Amino acid sequence: xxxxxxxxxxxxxxxxxxxxxxxxxxxxxxxxxxxxxxxxxxxxxxxxxxxxxxxxxxxxxxxxxxxxxxxxxxxxxxxxxxxxxxxxxxxxxxxxxxxxxxxxxxxxxxxxxxxxxxxxxxxxxxxxxxxxxxxxxxxxxxxxxxxxxxxxxxxxxxxxxxxxxxxxxxxxxxxxxxxxxxxxxxxxxxxxxxxxxxxxxxxxxxxxxxxxxxxxxxxxxxxxxxxxxxxxxxxxxxxxxxxxxxxxxxxxxxxxxxxxxxxxxxxxxxxxxxxxxxxxxxxxxxxxxxxxxxxxxxxxxxxxxxxxxxxxxxxxxxxxxxxxxxxxxxxxxxxxxxxxxxxxxxxxxxxxxxxxxxxx
Numbered sequence: 262x263x264x265x266x267x268x269x270x271x272x273x274x275x276x277x278x279x280x281x282x283x284x285x286x287x288x289x290x291x292x293x294x295x296x297x298x299x300x301x302x303x304x305x306x307x308x309x310x311x312x313x314x315x316x317x318x319x320x321x322x323x324x325x326x327x328x329x330x331x332x333x334x335x336x337x338x339x340x341x342x343x344x345x346x347x348x349x350x351x352x353x354x355x356x357x358x359x360x361x362x363x364x365x366x367x368x369x370x371x372x373x374x375x376x377x378x379x380x381x382x383x384x385x386x387x388x389x390x391x392x393x394x395x396x397x398x399x400x401x402x403x404x405x406x407x408x409x410x411x412x413x414x415x416x417x418x419x420x421x422x423x424x425x426x427x428x429x430x431x432x433x434x435x436x437x438x439x440x441x442x443x444x445x446x447x448x449x450x451x452x453x454x455x456x457x458x459x460x461x462x463x464x465x466x467x468x469x470x471x472x473x474x475x476x477x478x479x480x481x482x483x484x485x486x487x488x489x490x491x492x493x494x495x496x497x498x499x500x501x502x503x504x505x506x507x508x509x510x511x512x513x514x515x516x517x518x519x520x521x522x523x524x525x526x527x528x529x530x531x532x533x534x535x536x537x538x539x540x541x542x543x544x545x546x547x548x549x550x551x552x553x554x555x556x557x558x559x560x561x562x563x564x565x566x567x568x569x570x571x572x573x574x575x576x577x578x579x580x581x582x583x584x585x586x587x588x589x590x591x592x593x594x595x596x597x598x599x600x601x602x603x604x605x606x607x608x609x610x611x612x613x614x615x616x617x618x619x620x621x
Contacts, residue, residue, distance in 0.1 A: 280304070284314045287324070288384040288607050305609060315364055315608045322569035327583065328367065328605035329597060330359040335367065337383070337605060340569075343583060343594045349383045350618050352390075359601060360417075360461045361406045365608025368406035368417060370461075378404065378417055380437070380615075384607050387615040394419055394433050394442045401453040405462035405470040409489040414438040415612065416489055418462075418470060422453045434492060437612050449494040451485050461601070464512035464566075466519045471512050481510050484519075500537060500549045513566025514604075515586075519547070522566045532557050534564060534572065536586060555586050567604035 283291065283304070291314075295302045304310055318324050326337040326347075333356050337347040351357070352369065357379065360368040369379040374397075381388035396419070405418035414436050421431040432447040451472050464471040468490060474483040482504045484497045503510060503523050511522045521537040534555045539547035561574040561582075572584050573594070581594040 280310060280313065284310065284317055288609060291609065292385065306611075311609045311611075315606070315610065318608065319364075319606050322571070322604075325569070325607055326605040327567065327573065327594070328359065328362055328603040329599050330601040330603075331597060331599050333357075335359050335369070335383070338594065340583075343592055350386055351621055352379050352381050352388045352618050358461070359603060360404050361465045362603045362605050363406060363408045363415065363465055365606055365610045366415060366612070367603075367605070368404070370404045374400075374402070378435075380415065380417070380612060381618070382608065382610060382615070385609060385611060386618050387611055388618050389612060389614040389616065391417065391435055392442065394435070395444060396421055396431060396433060398423070400424060400431075403451070403453045403461065403472060405465075405472065405487065407465050407468070407470040407487075407489045409468060411490055412438060414489075418487060420451050420453060420472065422451075428452075432494075437614075440614070445492050447494060449485055449496065451494075464514060464519060466514040467517050469519070471519065473510070473512065478506075480504055480506065484512060486519075497539065497547060500551075503535075503537070511564060511566050513572075514568040515566070516568075516570055520552075520566065521549075522564055522572060524561075524564065532560055534574075534586075553586070555584070556589055557584055558589065558591060565602040567602070568606075569604050571604070573602045 291305050295305055323340050326339055329336055334351060336349050339345055357369040357371050360370055365382050367381045367383060369381060377390040377393060379388055379390050401422040401424065403420040408415050417435040419433040428450050430447055430449060430451045432445045433442050434445050435442045451474060462470050463473050470487045470489065472485045473481040474485055476482050481499060483499060486495045486497050499521065507525055508523045513520050513522060515538055519539045523535040524531045524533065534557060536552045536555060537549050538552050539549055541547045557574055559576055561576050563575040565573045570586050572586055574582050574584055576582055579596045579598045581597055582591045583594055584591045
Protein backbone atom coordinates (compact mmCIF):
# COMPACT_ATOMS: atom_id res chain seq x y z
CA UNK A 262 0.00 0.00 0.00
CA UNK A 263 1.37 3.43 -1.01
CA UNK A 264 0.48 6.94 0.05
CA UNK A 265 -0.02 9.96 -2.23
CA UNK A 266 3.72 10.46 -2.57
CA UNK A 267 4.26 6.93 -3.83
CA UNK A 268 6.18 5.94 -0.69
CA UNK A 269 5.07 2.67 0.96
CA UNK A 270 3.01 3.47 4.05
CA UNK A 271 2.97 1.72 7.39
CA UNK A 272 -0.33 0.21 8.58
CA UNK A 273 -2.12 2.04 11.38
CA UNK A 274 -0.27 0.62 14.36
CA UNK A 275 0.16 2.14 17.81
CA UNK A 276 3.11 4.53 17.83
CA UNK A 277 4.97 2.55 20.49
CA UNK A 278 4.84 -0.60 18.32
CA UNK A 279 6.15 1.30 15.29
CA UNK A 280 8.98 2.72 17.39
CA UNK A 281 9.80 -0.73 18.76
CA UNK A 282 10.00 -2.16 15.22
CA UNK A 283 12.30 0.60 14.00
CA UNK A 284 14.50 0.44 17.12
CA UNK A 285 15.53 -3.08 16.06
CA UNK A 286 16.84 -1.96 12.67
CA UNK A 287 20.53 -1.22 11.99
CA UNK A 288 21.71 2.37 11.65
CA UNK A 289 22.28 2.25 7.88
CA UNK A 290 18.66 1.14 7.34
CA UNK A 291 17.33 3.90 9.60
CA UNK A 292 19.37 6.50 7.73
CA UNK A 293 17.72 5.40 4.48
CA UNK A 294 14.26 5.76 6.06
CA UNK A 295 15.29 9.16 7.41
CA UNK A 296 15.71 10.38 3.84
CA UNK A 297 12.08 9.54 3.04
CA UNK A 298 10.50 12.26 5.12
CA UNK A 299 10.71 14.72 7.98
CA UNK A 300 8.63 12.52 10.27
CA UNK A 301 11.22 9.73 10.29
CA UNK A 302 14.11 12.16 10.72
CA UNK A 303 12.37 13.66 13.74
CA UNK A 304 11.56 10.27 15.29
CA UNK A 305 15.07 8.86 14.86
CA UNK A 306 16.59 12.01 16.42
CA UNK A 307 14.63 11.94 19.67
CA UNK A 308 16.61 11.05 22.82
CA UNK A 309 14.04 8.37 23.70
CA UNK A 310 14.37 6.57 20.38
CA UNK A 311 18.19 6.87 20.34
CA UNK A 312 18.33 5.40 23.85
CA UNK A 313 15.90 2.56 23.01
CA UNK A 314 17.85 1.71 19.85
CA UNK A 315 21.16 1.73 21.74
CA UNK A 316 19.80 -0.50 24.52
CA UNK A 317 18.61 -3.11 22.05
CA UNK A 318 21.89 -3.27 20.16
CA UNK A 319 23.98 -3.19 23.35
CA UNK A 320 22.24 -6.39 24.49
CA UNK A 321 23.01 -8.29 21.27
CA UNK A 322 26.77 -8.74 20.75
CA UNK A 323 26.29 -10.53 17.43
CA UNK A 324 24.62 -7.41 15.99
CA UNK A 325 27.71 -5.28 16.55
CA UNK A 326 31.31 -4.96 15.41
CA UNK A 327 35.00 -5.36 16.10
CA UNK A 328 36.73 -2.02 15.62
CA UNK A 329 40.36 -2.19 14.48
CA UNK A 330 42.97 0.52 14.82
CA UNK A 331 45.23 -0.40 11.91
CA UNK A 332 48.14 2.06 11.91
CA UNK A 333 46.50 5.18 10.51
CA UNK A 334 42.98 3.84 9.84
CA UNK A 335 40.06 2.73 11.95
CA UNK A 336 37.71 0.20 10.35
CA UNK A 337 34.95 -2.22 11.37
CA UNK A 338 34.33 -5.96 11.02
CA UNK A 339 30.80 -7.28 11.74
CA UNK A 340 30.66 -9.92 14.47
CA UNK A 341 28.29 -11.92 12.25
CA UNK A 342 30.63 -11.87 9.25
CA UNK A 343 34.29 -11.74 10.23
CA UNK A 344 35.45 -11.99 6.63
CA UNK A 345 33.94 -8.59 5.77
CA UNK A 346 35.87 -5.36 6.42
CA UNK A 347 33.88 -2.11 6.42
CA UNK A 348 36.14 0.72 5.32
CA UNK A 349 35.07 3.84 7.19
CA UNK A 350 35.15 7.44 6.03
CA UNK A 351 37.94 8.77 8.26
CA UNK A 352 37.43 12.21 9.86
CA UNK A 353 40.62 13.72 8.42
CA UNK A 354 43.55 12.61 6.36
CA UNK A 355 46.21 13.08 9.06
CA UNK A 356 47.29 10.33 11.43
CA UNK A 357 44.95 9.39 14.30
CA UNK A 358 44.84 6.48 16.73
CA UNK A 359 41.80 5.18 18.61
CA UNK A 360 41.50 5.72 22.37
CA UNK A 361 38.30 3.73 22.87
CA UNK A 362 34.62 3.44 22.02
CA UNK A 363 31.48 4.02 24.10
CA UNK A 364 27.85 3.91 22.89
CA UNK A 365 28.84 4.08 19.22
CA UNK A 366 31.21 7.02 19.70
CA UNK A 367 34.93 6.63 19.02
CA UNK A 368 37.57 8.91 20.54
CA UNK A 369 40.54 9.57 18.27
CA UNK A 370 43.76 11.33 19.19
CA UNK A 371 46.84 12.34 17.25
CA UNK A 372 50.46 11.98 18.30
CA UNK A 373 50.84 15.59 17.16
CA UNK A 374 49.98 17.77 20.16
CA UNK A 375 48.67 20.54 17.91
CA UNK A 376 46.07 18.30 16.24
CA UNK A 377 42.70 18.33 18.05
CA UNK A 378 41.13 15.28 19.67
CA UNK A 379 38.15 13.97 17.69
CA UNK A 380 34.85 12.37 18.77
CA UNK A 381 33.30 10.38 15.93
CA UNK A 382 30.26 8.22 15.23
CA UNK A 383 31.38 6.40 12.08
CA UNK A 384 28.03 4.80 11.24
CA UNK A 385 26.15 8.11 11.08
CA UNK A 386 29.27 9.67 9.47
CA UNK A 387 29.47 12.60 11.91
CA UNK A 388 32.22 13.94 14.15
CA UNK A 389 33.48 16.94 16.08
CA UNK A 390 36.96 18.23 16.89
CA UNK A 391 37.54 19.38 20.45
CA UNK A 392 39.13 22.75 21.21
CA UNK A 393 42.82 22.60 22.06
CA UNK A 394 43.38 22.01 25.80
CA UNK A 395 44.63 24.50 28.36
CA UNK A 396 48.03 22.95 29.12
CA UNK A 397 50.21 23.60 26.09
CA UNK A 398 53.80 23.28 27.33
CA UNK A 399 55.87 20.21 26.21
CA UNK A 400 54.42 17.18 27.95
CA UNK A 401 53.84 13.44 27.81
CA UNK A 402 50.11 12.83 27.48
CA UNK A 403 47.82 9.82 27.83
CA UNK A 404 44.21 10.25 26.69
CA UNK A 405 41.14 8.60 28.22
CA UNK A 406 37.47 8.54 27.26
CA UNK A 407 34.22 7.57 28.97
CA UNK A 408 30.53 8.17 29.59
CA UNK A 409 28.96 9.48 32.80
CA UNK A 410 25.38 8.18 32.80
CA UNK A 411 23.90 10.34 35.58
CA UNK A 412 24.65 13.58 33.74
CA UNK A 413 24.50 12.04 30.24
CA UNK A 414 27.98 13.44 29.63
CA UNK A 415 30.79 12.09 27.48
CA UNK A 416 34.20 13.05 28.87
CA UNK A 417 37.74 13.08 27.52
CA UNK A 418 40.66 13.06 29.96
CA UNK A 419 44.26 14.14 29.43
CA UNK A 420 46.71 12.58 31.93
CA UNK A 421 49.82 14.75 31.75
CA UNK A 422 53.46 14.31 32.83
CA UNK A 423 55.85 17.20 32.43
CA UNK A 424 59.15 16.48 30.72
CA UNK A 425 61.26 17.74 33.65
CA UNK A 426 61.27 14.35 35.40
CA UNK A 427 59.02 15.36 38.32
CA UNK A 428 56.75 12.55 39.53
CA UNK A 429 53.65 14.65 39.11
CA UNK A 430 50.50 14.07 37.06
CA UNK A 431 48.25 16.89 35.92
CA UNK A 432 44.71 16.18 34.76
CA UNK A 433 42.44 17.96 32.31
CA UNK A 434 38.85 16.90 31.58
CA UNK A 435 36.71 17.87 28.58
CA UNK A 436 32.94 17.65 29.06
CA UNK A 437 30.63 17.49 26.07
CA UNK A 438 27.94 19.08 28.26
CA UNK A 439 29.99 22.20 28.97
CA UNK A 440 31.94 22.12 25.70
CA UNK A 441 35.20 23.07 27.41
CA UNK A 442 38.33 21.78 29.14
CA UNK A 443 38.85 22.07 32.92
CA UNK A 444 41.91 21.46 35.07
CA UNK A 445 41.03 18.90 37.76
CA UNK A 446 42.90 18.45 41.03
CA UNK A 447 44.79 15.15 41.15
CA UNK A 448 47.14 13.53 43.68
CA UNK A 449 47.75 10.21 41.89
CA UNK A 450 50.96 9.79 39.89
CA UNK A 451 50.47 7.93 36.61
CA UNK A 452 53.63 7.48 34.59
CA UNK A 453 53.02 8.19 30.91
CA UNK A 454 55.32 6.16 28.68
CA UNK A 455 57.54 8.10 26.31
CA UNK A 456 56.39 6.03 23.34
CA UNK A 457 54.53 6.95 20.19
CA UNK A 458 51.81 4.32 20.57
CA UNK A 459 51.18 4.34 24.35
CA UNK A 460 48.88 7.33 24.52
CA UNK A 461 45.62 5.65 25.51
CA UNK A 462 43.74 4.51 28.60
CA UNK A 463 43.65 0.76 29.19
CA UNK A 464 39.91 0.12 29.79
CA UNK A 465 36.53 1.89 29.88
CA UNK A 466 33.94 0.31 32.19
CA UNK A 467 30.52 1.66 33.23
CA UNK A 468 31.42 5.14 34.49
CA UNK A 469 35.11 4.45 35.14
CA UNK A 470 38.22 4.78 32.98
CA UNK A 471 41.38 2.86 33.86
CA UNK A 472 45.13 3.20 33.37
CA UNK A 473 47.76 0.66 34.40
CA UNK A 474 50.37 1.90 36.86
CA UNK A 475 53.86 0.45 36.47
CA UNK A 476 56.68 0.27 38.98
CA UNK A 477 60.33 1.16 38.39
CA UNK A 478 60.86 -2.23 36.71
CA UNK A 479 58.01 -1.68 34.26
CA UNK A 480 55.68 -4.21 35.91
CA UNK A 481 51.95 -3.50 35.96
CA UNK A 482 51.27 -3.47 39.70
CA UNK A 483 48.04 -1.47 39.95
CA UNK A 484 45.28 0.30 38.05
CA UNK A 485 44.38 3.96 38.41
CA UNK A 486 40.57 4.09 38.39
CA UNK A 487 39.05 7.42 37.33
CA UNK A 488 35.46 7.93 38.51
CA UNK A 489 33.78 9.95 35.75
CA UNK A 490 31.12 11.26 38.15
CA UNK A 491 33.31 12.48 41.04
CA UNK A 492 36.35 13.05 38.76
CA UNK A 493 38.64 11.46 41.35
CA UNK A 494 41.31 8.78 40.89
CA UNK A 495 41.64 5.76 43.18
CA UNK A 496 44.22 2.96 43.13
CA UNK A 497 43.38 -0.71 42.63
CA UNK A 498 46.30 -3.14 43.15
CA UNK A 499 46.33 -6.01 40.68
CA UNK A 500 46.32 -9.52 42.20
CA UNK A 501 49.76 -10.13 43.69
CA UNK A 502 50.24 -13.34 41.72
CA UNK A 503 49.87 -11.39 38.46
CA UNK A 504 52.24 -8.51 39.31
CA UNK A 505 55.30 -10.41 38.12
CA UNK A 506 57.47 -10.59 35.02
CA UNK A 507 55.90 -13.93 34.11
CA UNK A 508 52.48 -12.42 33.32
CA UNK A 509 51.26 -10.14 30.55
CA UNK A 510 48.07 -8.24 31.46
CA UNK A 511 45.25 -6.58 29.58
CA UNK A 512 42.35 -4.76 31.25
CA UNK A 513 38.88 -5.03 29.73
CA UNK A 514 35.17 -4.43 30.26
CA UNK A 515 33.63 -7.85 30.94
CA UNK A 516 29.83 -7.42 30.80
CA UNK A 517 29.98 -4.23 32.84
CA UNK A 518 32.75 -5.23 35.27
CA UNK A 519 36.48 -4.55 35.21
CA UNK A 520 38.43 -7.67 34.27
CA UNK A 521 42.02 -8.69 33.65
CA UNK A 522 43.14 -11.09 30.95
CA UNK A 523 46.47 -12.63 31.89
CA UNK A 524 48.87 -15.00 30.14
CA UNK A 525 52.44 -16.00 30.77
CA UNK A 526 54.22 -13.40 28.65
CA UNK A 527 53.99 -11.51 25.39
CA UNK A 528 57.42 -12.94 24.64
CA UNK A 529 56.31 -16.56 24.97
CA UNK A 530 53.52 -18.42 23.21
CA UNK A 531 50.75 -19.72 25.42
CA UNK A 532 47.50 -21.62 24.94
CA UNK A 533 45.58 -20.33 28.00
CA UNK A 534 44.20 -17.06 29.34
CA UNK A 535 43.25 -16.42 32.95
CA UNK A 536 40.19 -14.23 33.51
CA UNK A 537 40.11 -12.17 36.73
CA UNK A 538 37.07 -10.00 37.55
CA UNK A 539 36.74 -7.33 40.19
CA UNK A 540 33.65 -7.56 42.37
CA UNK A 541 32.12 -4.99 44.68
CA UNK A 542 32.54 -1.87 42.54
CA UNK A 543 34.89 -0.32 40.01
CA UNK A 544 36.95 1.64 42.54
CA UNK A 545 39.40 0.78 45.32
CA UNK A 546 36.71 -1.11 47.29
CA UNK A 547 36.57 -3.91 44.68
CA UNK A 548 37.95 -7.42 45.29
CA UNK A 549 39.60 -9.55 42.60
CA UNK A 550 38.28 -13.04 41.89
CA UNK A 551 39.74 -15.50 39.40
CA UNK A 552 36.76 -16.53 37.29
CA UNK A 553 38.18 -18.98 34.79
CA UNK A 554 41.10 -20.28 32.79
CA UNK A 555 40.26 -20.27 29.09
CA UNK A 556 41.89 -22.80 26.80
CA UNK A 557 42.35 -20.98 23.51
CA UNK A 558 43.31 -24.23 21.78
CA UNK A 559 46.42 -22.98 20.00
CA UNK A 560 49.56 -20.97 20.68
CA UNK A 561 49.12 -17.20 20.56
CA UNK A 562 51.40 -14.24 21.16
CA UNK A 563 49.10 -11.26 21.84
CA UNK A 564 45.53 -10.70 23.01
CA UNK A 565 42.98 -7.88 23.36
CA UNK A 566 39.80 -8.02 25.45
CA UNK A 567 36.41 -6.90 24.10
CA UNK A 568 33.43 -5.58 26.07
CA UNK A 569 31.14 -8.35 24.85
CA UNK A 570 33.01 -11.20 26.58
CA UNK A 571 35.22 -12.00 23.61
CA UNK A 572 38.93 -11.63 23.05
CA UNK A 573 40.97 -11.21 19.90
CA UNK A 574 44.19 -13.25 19.85
CA UNK A 575 47.11 -13.26 17.44
CA UNK A 576 48.15 -16.79 16.48
CA UNK A 577 51.04 -15.84 14.21
CA UNK A 578 52.26 -12.46 13.02
CA UNK A 579 49.05 -10.58 12.12
CA UNK A 580 46.81 -13.70 11.98
CA UNK A 581 43.82 -12.90 14.20
CA UNK A 582 41.07 -14.99 15.79
CA UNK A 583 37.96 -14.01 17.77
CA UNK A 584 37.52 -16.19 20.87
CA UNK A 585 34.41 -16.48 23.04
CA UNK A 586 35.71 -16.50 26.63
CA UNK A 587 32.67 -18.44 27.85
CA UNK A 588 32.45 -21.23 25.27
CA UNK A 589 36.16 -21.20 24.25
CA UNK A 590 35.08 -21.31 20.61
CA UNK A 591 37.28 -19.43 18.14
CA UNK A 592 36.61 -17.97 14.70
CA UNK A 593 39.21 -16.80 12.23
CA UNK A 594 39.24 -13.09 11.40
CA UNK A 595 42.17 -13.04 9.00
CA UNK A 596 45.54 -11.42 8.53
CA UNK A 597 45.46 -7.81 9.72
CA UNK A 598 48.32 -5.71 11.06
CA UNK A 599 46.64 -3.99 13.99
CA UNK A 600 47.67 -1.80 16.88
CA UNK A 601 44.57 -2.00 19.09
CA UNK A 602 41.11 -3.51 18.88
CA UNK A 603 37.80 -2.55 20.49
CA UNK A 604 34.18 -3.69 20.66
CA UNK A 605 31.90 -1.28 18.79
CA UNK A 606 28.15 -0.92 19.45
CA UNK A 607 26.30 0.70 16.60
CA UNK A 608 24.14 3.66 17.58
CA UNK A 609 22.51 6.89 16.48
CA UNK A 610 24.20 8.86 19.28
CA UNK A 611 25.16 12.36 18.23
CA UNK A 612 26.67 15.22 20.23
CA UNK A 613 25.94 18.92 19.92
CA UNK A 614 28.57 20.24 17.53
CA UNK A 615 28.69 17.10 15.40
CA UNK A 616 29.04 17.75 11.68
CA UNK A 617 29.08 15.45 8.64
CA UNK A 618 32.48 13.92 7.84
CA UNK A 619 33.61 15.03 4.36
CA UNK A 620 34.30 12.19 1.96
CA UNK A 621 38.00 11.39 1.73
